Amino acid sequence: MVVILLGPPGVGKGTQAVRLADSVGWEHVSTGDLLRAARRDGTELGQKAQGYMDAGELVPDALILDLVRDHLKGVAPEAGIIFDGFPRTTAQAEKLDGVLQGTRRRVDRVVVFEASDDELVKRLAGRRSCPQCGAVFNVHFTPPENEGKCDRCGAALVHRDDDQPDTVLRRLVVYREQTAPLIEWYGHSDAKVVPVSAEAGVDEVQRSFRKAVGR
Ligand code: AMP
Numbered sequence: 001m002v003v004i005l006l007g008p009p010g011v012g013k014g015t016q017a018v019r020l021a022d023s024v025g026w027e028h029v030s031t032g033d034l035l036r037a038a039r040r041d042g043t044e045l046g047q048k049a050q051g052y053m054d055a056g057e058l059v060p061d062a063l064i065l066d067l068v069r070d071h072l073k074g075v076a077p078e079a080g081i082i083f084d085g086f087p088r089t090t091a092q093a094e095k096l097d098g099v100l101q102g103t104r105r106r107v108d109r110v111v112v113f114e115a116s117d118d119e120l121v122k123r124l125a126g127r128r129s130c131p132q133c134g135a136v137f138n139v140h141f142t143p144p145e146n147e148g149k150c151d152r153c154g155a156a157l158v159h160r161d162d163d164q165p166d167t168v169l170r171r172l173v174v175y176r177e178q179t180a181p182l183i184e185w186y187g188h189s190d191a192k193v194v195p196v197s198a199e200a201g202v203d204e205v206q207r208s209f210r211k212a213v214g215r
Contacts, residue, residue: 001026001080002105003213004087004191006182007113009171010120010127010163011198014136016113016209017084019202024215026080031088033134034067035059040131056162056170058178061091069099077103088179093186107191111212112183113198113205117172124168128157142202 003026005013014030021028035053038046045067049059068086075081087093100106115123126140128148132155137144144151162171186193194212198205 001109001213002100002107003080003082004107004110004186005082005084005113006110006179007198008115008120008175009168010124011113011115012123012202012205013084013113014129014134015138015142015202016198016206017082018135019206020209020213020215021082024080026082027075028082028084028134029068029071029075029086030084030134031064031067031086032084034071036131038067053162054167056167056174058088058174061089061095064088064092065095065099068096072099072103077105081105087182090182090185093182107186107189109213110183110186110191110193111209112193112195114195115198119199120172121165121168124163125165127159127163129160129163130155131158 005017007013014032017028017030020026035046035049039050039053040046045063048063052059064086083096087096097106123138123141126138128137128139128144130136130150130153133150133153135150135152137151137157144157148157149155150157161167183193196205196208196212200208
């Protein structure tokens with residue numbers, strides 16, 4: 001099963017994807033996490049991506065596709081996959097189809113998380129992320145057990161630079177202009193597109209998410 005998770009920044013894609021992947025044993029592929037790891041490791045790709053990320057702009061498609069292709073080499077062919085934050089443009093979606101065909105897979109479900117702008121801005125302000133394992137917390141809604149520490153791996157949590165207010169607004173515009181058109185694009189494909197309201201609490205959204213992917 002290959003699932004694509006679409007939705008604006010701050011809607012809770014990372015939180016929900018990590019939870020589902022952990023409980024059903026699927027692979028969680030977040031291009032945002034892969035890029036942050038590349039930056040942390042100081043790779044050439046990480047350095048190239050830095051300026052785009054800090055400005056809230058999309059990293060060029062060619063860099064992202066290399067990253068995804070490379071990452072998928074380490075994923076078992078039969079493993080279920082949740083793509084989180086990828087694809088973000090129709091060009092990426094077209095290329096992903098080709099990459100998946102090579103492993104005899106195809107996109108089965110596209111789950112679209114929805115929430116109002118007010119809710120998104122509030123969530124991003126309280127978001128704290130684990131730079132080590134990608135887990136996401138929120139100081140208001142889903143705080144970690146020990147303040148400032150990741151529940152999964154114990155690393156110190158951070159407030160991402162691109163979660164600061166100006167960049168957040170730019171990321172919302174970029175989502176609307178470049179990524180939201182994918183909802184219609186996938187509507188014309190064989191994949192089933194399922195909208196999920198992400199305004200409820202984490203457990204309820206997880207139930208709707210699981211229903212959307214038949215788990
Ligand atoms: P995210 O953690 O998914 O919110 O991604 C953080 C930032 O990484 C985005 O604002 C983009 O600059 C970059 N990024 C992540 N995934 C992609 C992608 N699929 N295409 C282009 N840029 C991306």
